[in-house]
Amino acid sequence: NKGTIFLDEIGEIPLPMQAKLLRAIQEREIQRVGGDQVIKLDVRILAATNKVLQEEVAAGRFRQELYYRLNVVSLNLPPLRDRPEDIPLMAMYVLRSFAKKNDKAVKGFTPGAMDKLVKYAWPGNVRELENAVERAVVLLLGEYVSERELPPVITGQPDPESLSTSAFTDMTPDEIERVIVTDIVGNV
Numbered sequence: 521n522k523g524t525i526f527l528d529e530i531g532e533i534p535l536p537m538q539a540k541l542l543r544a545i546q547e548r549e550i551q552r553v554g555g556d557q558v559i560k561l562d563v564r565i566l567a568a569t570n571k572v573l574q575e576e577v578a579a580g581r582f583r584q585e586l587y588y589r590l591n592v593v594s595l596n597l598p599p600l601r602d603r604p605e606d607i608p609l610m611a612m613y614v615l616r617s618f619a620k621k622n623d624k625a626v627k628g629f630t631p632g633a634m635d636k637l638v639k640y641a642w643p644g645n646v647r648e649l650e651n652a653v654e655r656a657v658v659l660l661l662g663e664y665v666s667e668r669e670l671p672p673v674i675t676g677q678p679d680p681e682s683l684s685t686s687a688f689t690d691m692t693p694d695e696i697e698r699v700i701v702t703d704i705v706g707n708v
Contacts, residue, residue: 521562521563523564524564524566525566530567531570535582539583574587604638611629615665626664627664632666633666637649637652
């Protein structure tokens with residue numbers, strides 16, 4: 521109450537849940553699961569989706585009433601692949617955050633690594649960028665993230681993690697671990 525609720529991926533909510541959510545928004549009250557007391561609410565609602573809700577409404581997959589109730593102020597944020605000029609700033613922000621979290625003194629990206637980040641299509645959007653940078657920080661041994669620390673899908677290099685499982689058939693778990701770690705460290 522008196523706060524903000526964030527509804528992520530609102531376009532994925534099934535129609536029966538949309539009806540319940542609409543009622544809660546309209547009535548500004550909820551009832552806890554298993555409870556019998558009605559709780560009045562005064563909240564600000566933010567919702568996000570990667571779907572075009574107008575199209576979802578037209579296709580019958582999203583309730584029109586809920587769309588109008590939520591669509592007070594709309595912000596259209598294009599996917600990361602459509603705004604490559606934002607990637608360096610976002611990547612540095614995420615890098616600093618993960619460097620601090622992992623207690624590493626990371627100064628930045630090499631020009632080659634940043635070039636790969638900017639040219640990549642980012643089908644997973646910002647979440648994929650965060651994961652790629654976190655991986656790089658975890659693997660980083662120096663002060664600058666290079667192409668070696670970036671995921672192979674971004675650099676276009678073969679993925680050392682995609683080793684064939686048939687190669688491990690006659691190995692003990694310790695031997696398998698040694699081969700995988702040696703291969704990954706050898707590529708860093």
